[in-house]
Amino acid sequence: MSALGGPKQTGGVQSPTAIGIVLSIVLIVVALGLAYFLVQMAGVLALVGIIIGGVLVAFGVHFVPVGGAPAAMGQSPGIATGVAMLAAGAGLAGLFGGAWAAPLGLAVALAGGAVGGGLLMAITCTMVNVIYIFGMGIPAASGKVAKDPITGDTFPEYKSQGTEGHGLPFISWVGGVIGGALGGLGGTLIYLELLDIYQAQLPVLLNATVEQIAPVAISLAGIFAVAMFLINAVLAAYNITGTIEGPHDPKFKRFPRAVVAAAVASAVAGLFAIGLLQLVGVF
Amino acid sequence: MEEIVFGIGITALAGALATVAGAAEDVESDIGSQGDPNSQVQLAPQMGYIHRIFNKAIAGEPPAYGLWVALGAGLAWAFMAMQINPILAIVLGSALAVFVQGIYATTAYLGRTASLAKFGQPVYIDILKSMTTVTMAHAFVAIFTTVAMCHLMISALGHPFPLPLLGIVWGIALGAAGSATGNPFYGKERQYQEQKFGAGVPISASGNIVRYAEAGQRNSLDNGFFSAKLGGPASGICFGLIVFFELWRTVVFEELNIWGPIVVGVVVILIFAIIDRYIEVWARKNFGPYTAPEEASS
Numbered sequence: 186m187s188a189l190g191g192p193k194q195t196g197g198v199q200s201p202t203a204i205g206i207v208l209s210i211v212l213i214v215v216a217l218g219l220a221y222f223l224v225q226m227a228g229v230l231a232l233v234g235i236i237i238g239g240v241l242v243a244f245g246v247h248f249v250p251v252g253g254a255p256a257a258m259g260q261s262p263g264i265a266t267g268v269a270m271l272a273a274g275a276g277l278a279g280l281f282g283g284a285w286a287a288p289l290g291l292a293v294a295l296a297g298g299a300v301g302g303g304l305l306m307a308i309t310c311t312m313v314n315v316i317y318i319f320g321m322g323i324p325a326a327s328g329k330v331a332k333d334p335i336t337g338d339t340f341p342e343y344k345s346q347g348t349e350g351h352g353l354p355f356i357s358w359v360g361g362v363i364g365g366a367l368g369g370l371g372g373t374l375i376y377l378e379l380l381d382i383y384q385a386q387l388p389v390l391l392n393a394t395v396e397q398i399a400p401v402a403i404s405l406a407g408i409f410a411v412a413m414f415l416i417n418a419v420l421a422a423y424n425i426t427g428t429i430e431g432p433h434d435p436k437f438k439r440f441p442r443a444v445v446a447a448a449v450a451s452a453v454a455g456l457f458a459i460g461l462l463q464l465v466g467v468f
Numbered sequence: 469m470e471e472i473v474f475g476i477g478i479t480a481l482a483g484a485l486a487t488v489a490g491a492a493e494d495v496e497s498d499i500g501s502q503g504d505p506n507s508q509v510q511l512a513p514q515m516g517y518i519h520r521i522f523n524k525a526i527a528g529e530p531p532a533y534g535l536w537v538a539l540g541a542g543l544a545w546a547f548m549a550m551q552i553n554p555i556l557a558i559v560l561g562s563a564l565a566v567f568v569q570g571i572y573a574t575t576a577y578l579g580r581t582a583s584l585a586k587f588g589q590p591v592y593i594d595i596l597k598s599m600t601t602v603t604m605a606h607a608f609v610a611i612f613t614t615v616a617m618c619h620l621m622i623s624a625l626g627h628p629f630p631l632p633l634l635g636i637v638w639g640i641a642l643g644a645a646g647s648a649t650g651n652p653f654y655g656k657e658r659q660y661q662e663q664k665f666g667a668g669v670p671i672s673a674s675g676n677i678v679r680y681a682e683a684g685q686r687n688s689l690d691n692g693f694f695s696a697k698l699g700g701p702a703s704g705i706c707f708g709l710i711v712f713f714e715l716w717r718t719v720v721f722e723e724l725n726i727w728g729p730i731v732v733g734v735v736v737i738l739i740f741a742i743i744d745r746y747i748e749v750w751a752r753k754n755f756g757p758y759t760a761p762e763e764a765s766s
Contacts, residue, residue: 285718301733324751407629
């Protein structure tokens with residue numbers, strides 16, 4: 186029980202409430218309706234893509250092993266930075282690759298985004314272990330589970346006294362790469378959907394060719410993709426509260442709440458991104 | 469073929485710039501105590517340990533670096549639009565961004581430290597005067613190299629994003645890589661040197677940071693000197709490898725097949741998985757299980 190009398194904080198499943206789900210569905214339907222009103226069927230399809238992208242980002246963040254300040258002192262396992270920051274870094278690196286591959290088609294761009302995000306996390310997680318092992322002399326040990334579900338390594342005997350574990354066990358490494366890949370995939374999907382919308386609308390609005398408006402369309406889509414990324418990553422970070430070790434952490438089971446919230450946040454924020462040019466046209 | 473060789477050259481240069489950026493970023497954030505272990509610097513006076521360490525963490529490193537690099541890149545972009553030579557434009561843009569970082573460092577140190585007045589922690593003006601310029605110098609190196617790297621990605625490799633947007637993307641990635649890799653070395657190995665090597669810091673020791681250096685009271689310049697030995701270079705290698713592999717796989721393998729960069733990316737991820745697993749097993753074998761020290765050090 187918290188000091189303010191809120192619900193008890195549990196590590197396990199915390200399902201979304203019925204009223205929350207109803208409200209979420211209403212908001213998403215309203216957003217889809219408005220998208221149809223503003224940009225017809227293309228707008229609805231783009232908004233669905235943005236919602237899927239946002240959900241992927243929020244879900245992916247739950248995989249990333251984050252230890253914050255305690256990890257920086259070897260007090261808890263994970264990477265020594267904040268959830269939102271690390272996930273955003275990985276996802277944005279994915280977006281960089283996805284945007285680069287955009288002219289090669291949807292499938293290549295999405296795969297490029299996913300691999301870009303996964304690669305950033307693979308290198309970062311490996312270097313984190315290099316520092317833990319060669320800089321601090323600490324082997325990896327999880328505080329949440331006794332055995333690594335992938336390698337079968339046991340942890341309790343390697344855990345230092347008075348800590349919740351330290352380092353980055355292999356399961357956390359794998360979780361980090363999956364999280365980075367999902368983030369890169371989601372971010373790239375949002376970017377590509379918005380790019381399509383702007384490339385269709387801007388030439389009409391500005392009376393110019395697709396080539397002429399390309400820099401504006403790319404910039405706008407990129408800015409909104411970065412913004413949507415941060416919205417969903419921060420939202421997921423609030424759901425996690427503090428630290429998480431990866432997919433084996435009991436807190437991982439909280440993800441349904443974040444997925445519902447991310448869908449609503451992406452629908453509402455995405456509606457503004459899609460309807461931006463109509464709004465500009467009105468004023 | 470010639471194009472690929474040119475691309476590899478640019479990739480190598482971008483990777484080298486990123487390596488310098490990562491190293492400078494980590495040392496800067498450790499001098500300014502901006503990374504995650506900053507909570508210990510903030511906590512120490514509350515536990516009765518007065519110290520002379522700079523403390524400027526308001527936001528984390530990734531958003532802060534996202535701002536500074538985007539600012540440097542945006543200004544450089546504007547100068548280039550005014551037909552100023554790109555190199556001069558990047559230097560000017562980065563220099564102006566560093567002044568913002570300097571203002572941030574000054575106000576953050578004064579604000580954060582003043583909030584600890586009730587615990588008897590003084591604001592040391594000599595610390596403010598000597599450390600701010602040092603963090604600014606390191607920040608300039610990090611911002612300049614990152615903006616230059618972003619400019620190379622656009623002008624030589626043809627990335628579609630405009631310079632300021634690429635600045636946000638790589639600024640946040642720089643902060644994420646630097647804070648992830650460098651922070652534990654500063655947080656555990658530097659702040660808690662009296663703790664046993666080869667073990668994590670017990671939670672009960674929180675705030676009990678080491679406050680004395682080889683010659684008198686420790687200040688943040690000692691932290692920079694210490695971080696430059698391993699935390700900084702490791703962060704540099706981390707960010708350099710990220711940038712290098714992101715560019716290299718695209719530049720070299722896109723010519724063969726549009727799926728080439730993706731396949732190579734997956735292979736590189738698997739190679740890093742093997743490296744990680746190898747060092748994990750190596751550590752378990754060589755360090756062995758945890759043994760409690762005979763006399764508890766906390």
